Amino acid sequence: MNRALYVAKTGLEAQQFRLAAISNNLANANTYGYKTGRAEFDDLLYQNVRQPGAQASQDEVNTLPSGLQLGTGVKAIGVQKIHTQGNLMITDNQLDLAVEGKGFFQVLDQDGNLMYTRDGSFQVNQNGDVVTSSGYLLEPNINIPQDATEVSISRDGVVSVSQPGVIEQNQVGQIELASFINPAGLENLGHNFFAETTASGVPNINNPQTAEAGAIQQGALEASNVNTVEELIGMIEAQRTYEMNSKAISAADGMMQYLNNNT
Amino acid sequence: MDRMLYIAMSGAKEVMLSQANNANNLANANTDGFKKDFNVFRAQHVEGPGWESRAYSMDERPATDFSAGAIKVTGRELDVVTKEDGYIGIQAPDGSEAFVRTASMQVLENGDLVDVKGNPVLNESGTPINIPPTKSITIGDDGTISIVPADSPSNQLVILDRLRLAKPAAGDLEKGLDGYARLKEGAPEALQENVVVVSGALESSNVNTAEALVNMIELSRKYELQIKMMATTKSHAQKSDSLLSIR
Numbered sequence: 155m156n157r158a159l160y161v162a163k164t165g166l167e168a169q170q171f172r173l174a175a176i177s178n179n180l181a182n183a184n185t186y187g188y189k190t191g192r193a194e195f196d197d198l199l200y201q202n203v204r205q206p207g208a209q210a211s212q213d214e215v216n217t218l219p220s221g222l223q224l225g226t227g228v229k230a231i232g233v234q235k236i237h238t239q240g241n242l243m244i245t246d247n248q249l250d251l252a253v254e255g256k257g258f259f260q261v262l263d264q265d266g267n268l269m270y271t272r273d274g275s276f277q278v279n280q281n282g283d284v285v286t287s288s289g290y291l292l293e294p295n296i297n298i299p300q301d302a303t304e305v306s307i308s309r310d311g312v313v314s315v316s317q318p319g320v321i322e323q324n325q326v327g328q329i330e331l332a333s334f335i336n337p338a339g340l341e342n343l344g345h346n347f348f349a350e351t352t353a354s355g356v357p358n359i360n361n362p363q364t365a366e367a368g369a370i371q372q373g374a375l376e377a378s379n380v381n382t383v384e385e386l387i388g389m390i391e392a393q394r395t396y397e398m399n400s401k402a403i404s405a406a407d408g409m410m411q412y413l414n415n416n417t
Numbered sequence: 418m419d420r421m422l423y424i425a426m427s428g429a430k431e432v433m434l435s436q437a438n439n440a441n442n443l444a445n446a447n448t449d450g451f452k453k454d455f456n457v458f459r460a461q462h463v464e465g466p467g468w469e470s471r472a473y474s475m476d477e478r479p480a481t482d483f484s485a486g487a488i489k490v491t492g493r494e495l496d497v498v499t500k501e502d503g504y505i506g507i508q509a510p511d512g513s514e515a516f517v518r519t520a521s522m523q524v525l526e527n528g529d530l531v532d533v534k535g536n537p538v539l540n541e542s543g544t545p546i547n548i549p550p551t552k553s554i555t556i557g558d559d560g561t562i563s564i565v566p567a568d569s570p571s572n573q574l575v576i577l578d579r580l581r582l583a584k585p586a587a588g589d590l591e592k593g594l595d596g597y598a599r600l601k602e603g604a605p606e607a608l609q610e611n612v613v614v615v616s617g618a619l620e621s622s623n624v625n626t627a628e629a630l631v632n633m634i635e636l637s638r639k640y641e642l643q644i645k646m647m648a649t650t651k652s653h654a655q656k657s658d659s660l661l662s663i664r
Contacts, residue, residue: 158436158437162443165440169447172447200596201594220479228447236491335525336525336526353526356526395626405637409432416645
């Protein structure tokens with residue numbers, strides 16, 4: 155059968171995959187703490203149709219100087235998360251925290267497993283515990299007293315509260331940040347959460363502003379690092395490449411059609 | 418029967434193969450760092466007794482076009498691209514050294530610096546690079562990797578290693594069946610050179626899509642010509658049959 159058809163098919167698939175990755179980025183352009191994903195491609199194996207150096211004729215002097223190696227197309231090898239810093243958006247909300255650096259907040263899921271997030275829009279639940287906007291507990295747990303009038307969180311993660319009748323600020327907790335040697339290897343759990351994998355390595359847990367954790371900014375959120383212009387350009391590129399590959403399919407089809415109709 | 422039909426068949430068959438190669442270039446129009454393959458045809462004379470009046474066609478991939486693709490800025494510190502005719506050395510899956518113009522590098526959990534396909538990136542002495550826990554990694558113009566170690570203040574940069582950079586002549590490189598560019602057999606060893614590296618950018622594929630499309634049309638038309646030749650052969654055969662028919 156015609157190889158060109160199959161090769162062009164891989165091209166179509168790759169562009170479709172790229173468009174899916176781009177649309178996911180665009181859909182999350184306003185998601186706090188979202189990290190953009192970049193579709194990565196790899197050329198497939200080459201087939202040796204004719205070996206270079208083979209005999210061109212019985213005469214031994216005549217060998218083929220070059221053979222024919224045909225590529226078999228393209229393959230999407232994954233979506234690489236790009237962990238660059240997103241812009242900080244000042245919200246002035248006391249429990250909105252942004253990380254300036256490599257660290258992730260640690261959050262406990264319903265089964266007590268650790269999850270990691272850059273989305274620092276925290277709130278307080280009915281018990282006074284600091285939770286994410288989806289209700290998961292921050293780890294280590296921080297409890298804000300019922301009568302606290304003001305919560306302040308320093309750049310190094312110390313949480314202190316003001317209470318009526320108490321002059322000094324009361325320290326109620328210390329935020330810790332986890333960092334990974336290969337954040338691109340984290341598994342995406344959705345809902346802005348990541349999970350540790352063998353590829354990401356074990357988390358290094360540190361107080362903010364120590365080691366590679368980064369500092370905490372109170373009253374701000376980290377916007378998604380999606381560059382919408384770049385994504386739109388990627389979208390155009392994907393669409394055009396898709397069109398060109400479909401042209402290759404129709405060209406291959408046309409060749410076979412012509413053969414069938416004219417012999 | 419006249420062998421002309423076979424000549425036309427060889428033409429059509431080889432054009433079809435060439436079309437597959439062109440489709441491969443097109444399919445990789447968005448693969449970062451991809452280098453397009455050339456295709457040429459040549460006449461292959463049939464030798465032996467009798468007149469050498471027949472030449473079959475033969476499609477070949479004589480070389481790969483290693484010219485530069487467009488640079489796209491990504492801003493990611495571990496995306497690197499070399500300027501001009503420099504190459505970065507990586508270790509291909511079979512353990513040999515391969516050359517790339519661009520690499521989207523990652524640091525693995527054990528600190529190994531690899532490209533996006535997981536191939537170790539090599540240093541000056543040709544061994545894989547390992548990066549200890551860091552606050553940040555910077556890649557300099559000459560391929561020097563400097564880091565801020567995780568346990569030191571941000572202003573303490575440590576020079577860690579240097580990328581393997583070389584300038585092999587374009588004619589000394591060939592693309593293997595696994596798609597990696599390597600030195601040809603017998604080519605002089607590529608030495609470490611001062612090649613300018615830009616970090617925060619990737620090189621896109623060097624496929625010229627307009628050219629590939631035109632090439633595609635050309636191949637399609639040439640294919641049709643071969644089919645026409647087949648049809649001509651058919652009518653010749655019919656004519657001679659009718660001449661000889663007894664009625």
